[in-house]
Amino acid sequence: MSPTTRVVRSSCRGCHGVCQVLVHMEGDRVVRVAGDPDSPTSRGYICPKGAAAPEILYHKDRLTHPLKRAGMRGENRWERISWEEAISEITERLDRVRWESGTEYFALAQGTGRPYTEYTNRFANAFGTPNFVSPGHNCFLPRVIASSITVGALPIADIYGFGDEMPACVMNWGCNHTETGASDGMCGAMFKRALKQAKKVIVVDPRRIGPAEKADYWLQLRPGSECALALAMINVIISEDLYDHEFVEKYGFGFDRLADHVRSFTPEWAAPVTRVSASLIRSAARTFATTKPACIQWGNGIDMSTNAFQTARALLILMGITGNIDVPGGNVFWVPPKGIRPKGHKPPDFKGGGGQFMSAEKKATVISGNRFPFTPDCHTPTFWKSVISGEPYRVRAIWIVGSNPLSTATQGPTIERALKDYMEYTVVSDLFMTPTAQLADLVLPAAHWLEQDDVVFMHEVWCAMSRKKLAQIGEARDDRDVILEVAHRLGLNDAFPWPDRYAYLDWICEGTGMRFEEFKEKDIVMGEMRYRKHEERGFGTPSRKFEFYSTVMEHAGRPPLPVYVEPPLSPVSAPELARDYPLILMTGTKVLHYFHSELHQIDSLRKRHPDPLVEINPETAARLGISDGDWVSVESPHAKVRLKAKLFDGIAPDVVNAEHAWWYPEATPPDYRWKESCVNLLFGDDHFDPDTGAEPLKCYICRIAPV
Numbered sequence: 001m002s003p004t005t006r007v008v009r010s011s012c013r014g015c016h017g018v019c020q021v022l023v024h025m026e027g028d029r030v031v032r033v034a035g036d037p038d039s040p041t042s043r044g045y046i047c048p049k050g051a052a053a054p055e056i057l058y059h060k061d062r063l064t065h066p067l068k069r070a071g072m073r074g075e076n077r078w079e080r081i082s083w084e085e086a087i088s089e090i091t092e093r094l095d096r097v098r099w100e101s102g103t104e105y106f107a108l109a110q111g112t113g114r115p116y117t118e119y120t121n122r123f124a125n126a127f128g129t130p131n132f133v134s135p136g137h138n139c140f141l142p143r144v145i146a147s148s149i150t151v152g153a154l155p156i157a158d159i160y161g162f163g164d165e166m167p168a169c170v171m172n173w174g175c176n177h178t179e180t181g182a183s184d185g186m187c188g189a190m191f192k193r194a195l196k197q198a199k200k201v202i203v204v205d206p207r208r209i210g211p212a213e214k215a216d217y218w219l220q221l222r223p224g225s226e227c228a229l230a231l232a233m234i235n236v237i238i239s240e241d242l243y244d245h246e247f248v249e250k251y252g253f254g255f256d257r258l259a260d261h262v263r264s265f266t267p268e269w270a271a272p273v274t275r276v277s278a279s280l281i282r283s284a285a286r287t288f289a290t291t292k293p294a295c296i297q298w299g300n301g302i303d304m305s306t307n308a309f310q311t312a313r314a315l316l317i318l319m320g321i322t323g324n325i326d327v328p329g330g331n332v333f334w335v336p337p338k339g340i341r342p343k344g345h346k347p348p349d350f351k352g353g354g355g356q357f358m359s360a361e362k363k364a365t366v367i368s369g370n371r372f373p374f375t376p377d378c379h380t381p382t383f384w385k386s387v388i389s390g391e392p393y394r395v396r397a398i399w400i401v402g403s404n405p406l407s408t409a410t411q412g413p414t415i416e417r418a419l420k421d422y423m424e425y426t427v428v429s430d431l432f433m434t435p436t437a438q439l440a441d442l443v444l445p446a447a448h449w450l451e452q453d454d455v456v457f458m459h460e461v462w463c464a465m466s467r468k469k470l471a472q473i474g475e476a477r478d479d480r481d482v483i484l485e486v487a488h489r490l491g492l493n494d495a496f497p498w499p500d501r502y503a504y505l506d507w508i509c510e511g512t513g514m515r516f517e518e519f520k521e522k523d524i525v526m527g528e529m530r531y532r533k534h535e536e537r538g539f540g541t542p543s544r545k546f547e548f549y550s551t552v553m554e555h556a557g558r559p560p561l562p563v564y565v566e567p568p569l570s571p572v573s574a575p576e577l578a579r580d581y582p583l584i585l586m587t588g589t590k591v592l593h594y595f596h597s598e599l600h601q602i603d604s605l606r607k608r609h610p611d612p613l614v615e616i617n618p619e620t621a622a623r624l625g626i627s628d629g630d631w632v633s634v635e636s637p638h639a640k641v642r643l644k645a646k647l648f649d650g651i652a653p654d655v656v657n658a659e660h661a662w663w664y665p666e667a668t669p670p671d672y673r674w675k676e677s678c679v680n681l682l683f684g685d686d687h688f689d690p691d692t693g694a695e696p697l698k699c700y701i702c703r704i705a706p707v
């Protein structure tokens with residue numbers, strides 16, 4: 001370490017972020033980011049994305065000042081303007097839209113959850129637009145909402161041992177957490193530690209993921225069939241009397257109806273549907289029910305299907321009937337640190353005009369959200385179509401904060417057309433130029449996490465951490481500063497009562513007795529975990545019970561007990577089509593070196609993962625004349641894209657798994673060849689989960705050929 005080096009503790013935000021890190025500084029320059037061995041959240045872990053933070057921060061392609069479109073849309077001609085000009089322009093355009101057409105004619109879009117999520121939500125609500133466009137219907141929200149109607153909140157695998165007990169059994173279902181590093185507020189390395197300590201590990205995944213190598217059971221199910229598997233497990237646990245009688249009787253609602261409902265869903269019924277043998281289903285179910293405590297770690301494998309919501313409900317029921325809810329080592333509800341304000345908390349003088357206060361009338365104008373009873377936002381694929389069709393109306397302006405939907409959403413060409421030819425005014429905030437940003441009228445440079453002071457509390461887990469501003473690149477700004485300023489100019493001060501973001505950060509930690517500057521020095525504050533909180537106050541559902549039978553679904557006219565529905569395009573549901581497209585297509589398994597469409601321009605990461613890969617079973621590859629590393633075409637009834645074959649015997653011969661969100665930052669703008677390898681082009685726009693609007697991104701059909 002050179003004498004000028006100092007080390008600052010901070011929190012990484014290379015993904016959803018929960019790892020504490022040591023940032024090495026030489027003078028004003030960040031030279032290295034390393035894991036923090038003293039961190040209770042991550043114990044020294046750092047992944048390649050975290051370690052690449054300085055390279056990302058100082059990358060030559062970072063956006064450094066606001067850019068206004070100078071040529072035709074998508075011509076890549078830009079004029080540098082000042083922040084003052086940019087903010088005046090946005091304010092003036094949004095003001096015009098709301099007075100001329102109505103507040104719903106503005107949409108706010110964002111990608112995955114990020115530190116500014118509270119601000120984007122607040123802004124949309126306060127402005128009065130129900131059109132919040134996000135990937136939430138495919139990610140996390142199906143699980144969050146199913147949890148809230150079943151048990152009041154999202155139960156999380158208790159892998160930190162606060163109750164002096166680690167899970168004796170871990171069932172890892174449709175989640176690749178040890179690879180993704182961190183997601184949903186949890187650190188993958190800590191999950192790995194929990195797997196090591198567990199007596200029994202059950203992995204439910206169509207692919208032999210890392211944890212499956214050493215698992216006691218690997219249930220290699222057919223993609224999209226997970227609800228059938230869960231129902232059969234429930235059947236075994238109830239019919240063999242392995243359920244937790246005390247929990248079910250005292251805290252459960254509708255157990256008898258559940259027992260009746262699952263009677264016919266035997267392992268023998270599920271075996272041909274799931275391709276997991278009845279005896280394996282029985283053994284795994286018995287193990288899960290009898291090895292206490294047990295937890296389920298779930299992930300995107302559940303969300304992205306047209307049966308997503310029912311599947312999430314079925315998995316919650318598995319947690320409930322085994323009595324693993326809110327017990328040490330089970331699936332628990334975190335107790336957040338005292339005094340840290342939760343997201344969406346009402347500011348002191350908030351008189352309405354947003355959030356739950358948005359008028360029912362305004363809410364009813366949401367574009368196609370009402371088609372799906374359990375999505376809180378507008379339905380993203382339908383939204384983009386509406387911009388072209390003008391049905392039910394055409395949104396006039398959109399602010400896309402941190403999303404690259406051309407690459408990460410389905411219907412990319414529709415989005416491209418919508419932005420190019422129909423949207424009157426588009427603002428994109430990003431760190432880098434992207435295929436989506438190329439279609440904007442105004443592009444705003446966003447700050448990297450090393451440029452941000454923050455209270456890290458996005459997932460409201462058991463701790464809040466500090467993040468420290470250690471650099472400034474060009475004129476990049478924290479998105480929240482920009483949103484706050486535009487909000488103030490539009491007169492939305494009720495929802496944003498703070499003079500600036502530092503006042504907001506003070507307000508967030510007010511209850512701890514610390515101001516942000518003090519909190520920052522403390523680095524982390526932790527909650528005091530308590531378990532079995534339902535014994536005092538029940539669960540946050542209409543019946544105050546764990547709803548095996550969902551009263552909320554009953555009211556919505558949807559099945560109150562989980563039912564299995566076959567994926568819309570599968571060898572079973574569409575045998576004719578499957579003759580031409582004989583392979584089952586899974587997409588978007590997250591990879592260690594990238595975050596969705598981000599970081600492909602970072603040399604150290606790209607070197608380790610240079611091309612978009614599609615996993616193919618060696619038998620199938622041999623039959624098709626494909627060798628490892630060959631470029632292949634992956635084709636669905638909707639499109640054809642190009643990826644590189646990676647032979648993998650941990651996937652069934654008729655299943656392939658393709659990486660998502662590839663574009664080529666090194667290619668020529670404005671399009672950066674984004675269509676070449678974008679697997680999201682393969683999906684149609686006609687099959688959605690009836691409850692949440694989720695899309696079958698992990699269970700579609702395709703064919704593959706050498707190119």
Ligand SMILES: Nc1nc2c(c(=O)[nH]1)N[C@H]1C(S)=C(S)[C@@H](COP(=O)(O)OP(=O)(O)OC[C@H]3O[C@@H](n4cnc5c(=O)[nH]c(N)nc54)[C@H](O)[C@@H]3O)O[C@H]1N2
Pocket residue numbers: 110111112113114135138139300304401402403404405408409429430431432434446447479587588589595596597598660661679680697
């Ligand atoms: N086929 C398929 N598609 C999928 C998935 C899948 O499994 N399969 N996964 C889906 C999932 S889970 C999700 S969440 C979505 C993600 O979808 P997106 O969120 O659209 O994905 P990103 O590539 O992360 O795009 C984010 C953009 O935000 C920028 N960015 C990063 N940090 C910041 C910031 O702090 N401020 C601002 N202003 N910009 C920032 C990045 O540079 C990048 O260009 O993709 C979904 N797409």
Ligand SMILES: Nc1nc2c(c(=O)[nH]1)N[C@H]1C(S)=C(S)[C@@H](COP(=O)(O)OP(=O)(O)OC[C@H]3O[C@@H](n4cnc5c(=O)[nH]c(N)nc54)[C@H](O)[C@@H]3O)O[C@H]1N2
Pocket residue numbers: 015016112139140173174175176177179180181182183184204205206207209221222223224225226298299300301302586588589590591592593594595596698699
């Ligand atoms: N490195 C990295 N980390 C990330 C991200 C990233 O892009 N890169 N993205 C972040 C985001 S936004 C999210 S939402 C999380 C997601 O993280 P995860 O929840 O882990 O999601 P995925 O990697 O999409 O898929 C998880 C597993 O589901 C399996 N799977 C696919 N189809 C099925 C199925 O039908 N049934 C079952 N049972 N399993 C199936 C896949 O084989 C895969 O192993 O990761 C976050 N962390």
Ligand code: SF4
Pocket residue numbers: 012013014015016017018019045046047048049050051180181182
């Ligand atoms: S897993 Fe996420 S938070 Fe942890 S080091 Fe990697 S990028 Fe950072």
Ligand SMILES: [Mo]
Pocket residue numbers: 112139140
């Ligand atoms: Mo996600």
